[in-house]
Amino acid sequence: MHVVVIGNGVAGVTAARTIRKRSDAKITIVSSESPHFFSRPALMYIYMGHLEFEHTKPYEDHFWRKNRIDLLHARVDAIDTTARSITMNNGSTLTYDALVLATGSRTAFYDWPGQNLRGVHGFTTLQDLAAIEASSVGARKAIVVGGGLIGVEAAEMLHARGIDVTMLVRENAYWRNVLPPEESAMIGAHLARHGIDIRYNTELRSIDGTECVRGVTLTTGETIASNMVMICTGVRPTTDLALRSGIAVQRGIVVNEFFETSAPHVYAVGDCAEQNGIVELLWYSARAHGEHVGAVICGERSPYARDVFYNSAKFFDIEYQTYGSVPAKLDGVTSIVWQHAHKDRFLRIVHRDGIVCGFNALGLRLRAEICMQWIRARTPVDVVLRDLKRANFNEEFFAWEVAV
Amino acid sequence: MTTINIMLPKEITDRHQLPMHERIGYGMVALAAFLLLLGAFGGPLTASPVLYCLLTIGLSTIGGLMVILPRFRQLPGIKNNGVMTSGLTRRGLLAWMLGVAFTAFYVILYWYPEYLGSMTASVDPISWTLRGAPADRWFLYGTLYTVAVLIMGIRMLAKYRHSPYHLVRTASVMLSQLALAFVLPAILVRLHSHEFYFHYFWPLKPDYLFPSSLQALFASDDKLIVFMGFWTVMMSFIAVPVLTYFFGKRWYCSWVCGCGALAETMGDPFRQNSDKSLKAWKAERWIVHGVLVFIVLTTALIWLNSWYGGEILGSWSASWAKAYGFYIGSLFSGVIGVGFYPIMGSRVWCRFGCPQAAILGLLQKWFSRFRITTNGGQCISCGNCSTYCEMGIDVRSYAQRGVDIKRASCVGCGVCASVCPRGVLKLENQ
Structure with missing residues (x-):
């Protein structure tokens, strides 16, 4: 049996490791992002100088050969679900007996004017980090759009490098759509104490500049000058490959309680999957999905039931x-x-x-x-x-x- | 598809220029080091020891505090910003220069003391005050060592002051170094008693259990000296296993020991440079247990020889012990152990060479209630714990599987638990 996993984030890698623990199947992981698995939540620590990229790899490079998991650093361009094969951008193809889509999610851009200017960034991938790194040269001031978990990471990392941060929060308190008021208030005050300029009840209207970012305009008409804009208003499942390949997609790739997609022998897990109308978008859930789909592929066909959140x-x-x-x-x-x-x-x-x-x-x-x-x-x-x-x-x- | 290289643009690192008070402080420390060296050639400095002492020990203390004290004004919490992008903390030119300087100091101290010249005069006033005797090179070394532990200990207290565990533990190593390693032995010299270190035992101080030294202690009329004999036997054979059973090896390695004191204070800025690879772990086990076997054999040989009145082995056991002293005591613990701090991290000696750590480690692994527990599935595999482990333990490999960490080498410093951004690790005596 040959299991091919597309995506080497925590969902895909956990699926591969679970299958290896339970079976002798041939396993291949394909990723366009990086040759090896790294911890996505650790990206901010690279920027802040706490860690180097090497430190964010949860397994030493010899781990993969020892566990007979083949790694391909390539982009998958097409899936032929009838011939059960995938085609990569380097022209080569692979056939599979089971295919796991673990393509994750990317920053959601909501069609703001100027969102393609240089200096506007999402923050989900290694490539995003490299781009942020490049924009940071000489930057003095940044706008973080969105008051959620990635927003506070962005604020912390830029602040650590001496860049002044203004945070635009749509609600009247930090992460108020998730946290009760007391928690929101405590964190908001903590951020302010660290020197973050948080603006509540504000929304972005446009990003201004000709080639590079020069500032932003709020819905109130107020303008704020800045060299960088971090878009942290949420992520969206990466579904284009599935969509192109004729696999059913709504918000995410639609799966049943066994993580099976509409195409036979094709599974989807992690941020890209939608189960019972829900896309979880959570690192811990992605790992749990990976474990479960690994068991399913190895023949243990039990429906996925989420543990206590x-x-x-x-x-x-x-x-x-x-x-x-x-x-x-x-x-x-x-x-x-x-x-x-x-x-x-x-x-x-x-x-x-x-x-x-x-x-x-x-x-x-x-x-x-x-x-x-x-x-x-x-x-x-x-x-x-x-x-x-x-x-x-x-x-x-x-x-x-x-x-x- | 190209591999992404994360490189810090130079402009970014340049922007983090040191504030004025830090520049002045570092300048004062450098000047003090220069004046200390200058004194080796005699001249006006050494002619007035009080001035020499003030311009070296005094100036470096003030300079160090100028750098460190303002840090208490910053918000508490883990701040490892820029550790990986600074040459000093990540094996850059400055780190190599510092490593060479440390190494050279140890080489001169152990084998070419004549080049120290009249540098010992710089600590003469302290030596006369405490010991009632002129300073020698070992007193010079002990003073510099203690000053380093105290100043960098204050830095440690500032850096980790959000954490009660680090405050208590750091205070403990600082106090242990000051009282047990510096003041008390000096007072013993002053009382014309036996210069004795109550916090070192066999096999870290192998000669403490050699027949000649034990016989000398027990044969003394002085009750204090006889007590030292009891103390050293009791600590080696009873206290070590009992305390390690209850608290793990940390009760010694990161709370009491002098080598640990330097590692936990002056070594802290370099802890991330320890090698975490599986290869390094394999090498560590061979080397550290090899040293343990070496010292156990040495001690056994010396006892056998003494038993048979030196007839069987002759002078052979003495040269065996001498070899241990040279290769392990001086070369390994001093030159490599401290000299390589900036390159290989702060615990090279403790991890690869210390026979005491080997014994404590075996006890910790097999007969101890101490372990680091992990918190369910909360690990995000970020790697902060492994990176900042001075003993080179791949903490993450346990944390991400949610299993307890019971490793012989763990000194229980607690930094993995502090740098974890998700609260996954906890040191416990279960």
């Missing part, structure tokens, strides 16, 4: 973890909230009729396994409060003085 991020110096469901609008749920008097530490425990359903932690580390187990087992919130110490994952000597 979790996610994490870091907003400059504030670490963020979330487990279960913590809605931005806290309708129908009750919150128990603890906040440190003067440090950026915050814990929210959310319950519905006394049954715990979610956690948000800022500046605190919670033990994932315990929190997820509590949510899975529909634990009463009194029990959670009583045993809260079990969820402490902070370092030693850390004062875990949670007084609810």
Whole structure:
């Protein structure tokens, strides 16, 4: 059996590794982005000088040969789903018994005037990073459009290199469409303390300049001068190859609960896949998809069922973890909230009729396994409060003085 | 399709020019080093030791603090910005120059002390105050070493002050170096007692368990000296396994040990240069355990020889011990161990050479409650933990699989847990 994986991000690589663990199939990963797998969330650390590109590779280069996973650095131009073959830009073709599409997502540009000017960037790929690097030469001021996870990464990395950042946020607080008001407020204040100029209730109308970016105009008509514009308003599944090859696509590549697309023997996972109308666009989910599709291809045909949701991020110096469901609008749920008097530490425990359903932690580390187990087992919130110490994952000597 | 090379344009790095107070501070440290060297040739400096001391130890302390103290005003949190783009911290010209300077210093200290000339005069005032005796080259070395640990320890406290673990641990190594390695032995000299280091044991100080030294301690009329005999035996055979069982090897390597003290303070800016490859790990295991076997054999030979009154082996065991002292004690721990800091990271000796670390490591791996635990599936494989591990452990390879890390070499410095942007790692005694 020959399994071909298109895309060497976390979904594709996890699929390949899972198949290798379970079978002797021939495995080939094709990527146009990079010869080897690297950690996409680590790109910002390369720019900031914390890491070199080599450090972001989760496996040493000899890993792939040892595990008999062939890597091709090429772009796939066409899939022939009847002949079960793919054609690459170097003219060569490969036939497959199973094909996994893990093409990920790219920055969504919403047709702003001037979005093709030099100095306008998305931030999802290695190529984006190289372009940002080039634009940074001599740059003094940057506009970050969008107040979400990539937006705060962009703000942090540019700021670390001495570029002044103005952040345009459509909502009235940071990431307010996802976070409850207290969390939004704490992070917004933290960003401001780091010298980020955050403008709430603002939207981009156009990007101005002739060849290079000279500034932006807001919907209010106000203009702000800048050398760079980072578009961080979200990403869109990369579906063009699937679309060209006659595979059903809506927002993402449509898959069933086994990650099977409309074409036989073709699967899709990660950011590019749409399951039950949902595109997850999350690193952790992409990895879970990869594991699941690997098992399916090896004959373990069980439907994918998502575990308790979790996610994490870091907003400059504030670490963020979330487990279960913590809605931005806290309708129908009750919150128990603890906040440190003067440090950026915050814990929210959310319950519905006394049954715990979610956690948000800022500046605190919670033990994932315990929190997820509590949510899975529909634990009463009194029990959670009583045993809260079990969820402490902070370092030693850390004062875990949670007084609810 | 071309490979993307991420290169920092020069204009960007140039923009991060040092602020004025840092430039002055570094200038003062460089001037102090120059004046110290100048004193080797005698002249007016060495004629007035107080002035010489102020212009070297004093000036470098003030310069160092001028660079470091303002950092307490910055917002707390991990700031490794530019570490990979600065030549000093990423094997550039400055790093090589510094490495050559360190290495040259050790070579002169160990084998060509005559070239130190009258440099020891620079620490004479301190030596007379503490020890009631003139300084020798080892006191000069000990003073420079302690000053480096204290100044760079303050830098460490500033850099990691958001983390209570680092504050406590750094304070511990600084205090240990100042009290146990510097002041206490000096006072023992002053009291005409036996110069003894309570925080070093066999096999890091192999001669502490050699029959001649033990016999000398136990035969003394001085109760304090007899206590030293008990202490060294008790620490080597009881405290090491018991404390390691409860806390892992970190209780020693990153809280008490003098080599650890330098690595955790002056070595911190270079920690990312340790080799993380599988190859390096294989080499490490052969070399460090080889050194352990070497010292165990040496000690056994010397005891056997003493047992049989020197009849069987003659002077052979003495030259064997001498070889150990030269190759391991001086060449490995000093020249390579510290001299190569800027190129191979701060723990070259501790990782590849230290027999004490080898013993603690075996205990840690097989008989200890210490481990680094990982937090479910939260790892994003970014590589910060592995990159900033001074012992060259590929921490990420465990974290991304969600398994506990139990590695013989881990000194429990806790930096992997601090640099993790997703809160995945935690040091625990389970």
